[in-house]
Amino acid sequence: MAKFYFYYSAMNAGKSTILLQSSYNYQERGMDTLLFSSIVDDRYGQGKISSRIGVSAKAVSFDKDFDLYAYTKIQKEKNPNLKCVFVDEAQFLNKKQVMQLTKIVDELNLPVLAYGLRSDFKGEPFEGSMYLLVWADNLIEIKTICHCGKKATMNTRIDAQGQAVSEGDQIQIGGNERYIATCRQHFLK
Numbered sequence: 001m002a003k004f005y006f007y008y009s010a011m012n013a014g015k016s017t018i019l020l021q022s023s024y025n026y027q028e029r030g031m032d033t034l035l036f037s038s039i040v041d042d043r044y045g046q047g048k049i050s051s052r053i054g055v056s057a058k059a060v061s062f063d064k065d066f067d068l069y070a071y072t073k074i075q076k077e078k079n080p081n082l083k084c085v086f087v088d089e090a091q092f093l094n095k096k097q098v099m100q101l102t103k104i105v106d107e108l109n110l111p112v113l114a115y116g117l118r119s120d121f122k123g124e125p126f127e128g129s130m131y132l133l134v135w136a137d138n139l140i141e142i143k144t145i146c147h148c149g150k151k152a153t154m155n156t157r158i159d160a161q162g163q164a165v166s167e168g169d170q171i172q173i174g175g176n177e178r179y180i181a182t183c184r185q186h187f188l189k
């Protein structure tokens with residue numbers, strides 16, 4: 001039986017790189033994969049997943065109304081060689097979409113590997129990640145480190161001057177602000 005995996009981490013841990021490598025491993029063995037990414041993140045242009053080390057691949061963008069199960073079902077009917085589904089920026093899924101992923105695993109018998117951030121810059125869970133933590137079969141942490149050398153579990157938003165920001169919308173991509181992964185102690189400071 002296929003399994004449902006959630007790979008979670010803080011920012012800049014290399015999630016997209018690991019996703020693209022795993023997808024490539026399937027393709028190298030003659031199996032096709034389906035890649036989804038959130039429409040929210042258009043830093044690199046929509047319709048693709050890009051890693052910071054320069055590798056990229058085409059992906060299907062999802063917004064909050066997109067039905068991942070219906071789309072995947074049609075793709076599998078068209079292509080029986082489709083063997084695995086990957087989701088990048090999985091923190092932006094909503095509850096309904098996480099449940100669609102469970103159906104891809106249980107009804108279409110396709111493994112689903114979702115990659116996302118556990119929490120936002122305020123230390124609050126993302127909707128997608130919250131339900132992925134509940135519904136995935138396997139939870140895998142992708143580790144990265146804080147500037148102090150401890151494991152980074154949190155995401156600090158900083159402004160153009162390098163100052164930590166604690167107010168604002170949960171989702172803010174592009175602009176002058178950026179994120180750094182920190183340990184809990186440095187997040188709270």
Ligand SMILES: [Zn+2]
Nearest residue numbers: 146148183186
């Ligand atoms: Zn630290």
